[in-house]
Amino acid sequence: MPGAPEFDTDFHESFRNLLIWRRDVRRFQTHPLPPNLLQELIQLACLAPSVGLSEPWRFVEVSSVSRRQQIRQEFERANTEALAGYSGEQAALYSRLKLSGLDDAPVHLAVFSDPTTAQGAGLGRQTMPETLEYSVVGAISTLWLAARAHGLGAGWISICSPERVHQILSVPPEWRLIAYLCIGYPDADHDTPELQRAGWERRANSAAPLLER
């Protein structure tokens, strides 16, 4: 088909660098994104695959100071609870980790899935209904890479009760929270994960083994 692009070795190399330098960012500069960049990232995210072409992603930008404060409190509550599950050295290390950029990130973006969507007419969702949520995750992955390509960092907060976040944001009751993201310009760029730099966990030295069946 005419028009299909070729991706050359220069692109392969740049794409690999994009993956290597994408981080889960928790340390942000406070200055805002240029106008329309967030919308541009969401537009790119919407090019992600979705089961049955259901496009179940729903994006919510959280700007209200009061709602941000409540999200911050919910993170603190859940993080304190998580800390209580560790002991000794591990607890001490956990308490030193910076696990969210909620205070500084100029953009808070909550991403939901809408399981009631009629779009796609249920195709592909009978045996693995979870692919609806997975479609939203694919959109988030795409947004994350697009953000990095524009010099932005994103951080995914999972230390919060999804029901509580849902309540704080007053979104339709049937929606399901997939991610609460912080987005902004990172303090610094890194090619290794923050959890590895902080001594919590190490990346596997090589790719996962490929089992044969």
Place this chain on the structure above:
Amino acid sequence: MPGAPEFDTDFHESFRNLLIWRRDVRRFQTHPLPPNLLQELIQLACLAPSVGLSEPWRFVEVSSVSRRQQIRQEFERANTEALAGYSGEQAALYSRLKLSGLDDAPVHLAVFSDPTTAQGAGLGRQTMPETLEYSVVGAISTLWLAARAHGLGAGWISICSPERVHQILSVPPEWRLIAYLCIGYPDADHDTPELQRAGWERRANSAAPLLER
């Protein structure tokens, strides 16, 4: 930090093209991938983010003719059942859709999550344990884009019972199936989804709206 790459507007344009021309492919050429390319794609996929740096992805290449036949039968069974849920025009259209490339794709790749992994020590998984599966979805999204950059197509089969696939592939009991992928060179390149070309569903005309809270 020295070494961090800049991604220029040429890259932005190519990356956007990559997203536009990535498809869920069901029509494959049968010839194999070059040696090591699958391993290279998996290596790139392993650069995806994972909750607590848990890297829970497990990759299984399915080459056995007998196992492939059983997967094919399971897809047929689940697809017949799915068809029974539609009626009239919609059923007629569904029955004409090609929903898998299982017969022709040179590579079958099953991707699992290992919820028992000690890696990451549970960090970030207390309140949203589903982020473990989501991490595997992120790796699959990455692999999908990397495949397209190399001219390859991938198709995600969700029309199958994950328990039955698990049984056919004899993988550790605690693993959870996230995706069964077909990978190979596509018959043709397209910039619109096959389900749209076939008249099943249309893509939204624009990006999802950004709600404000």
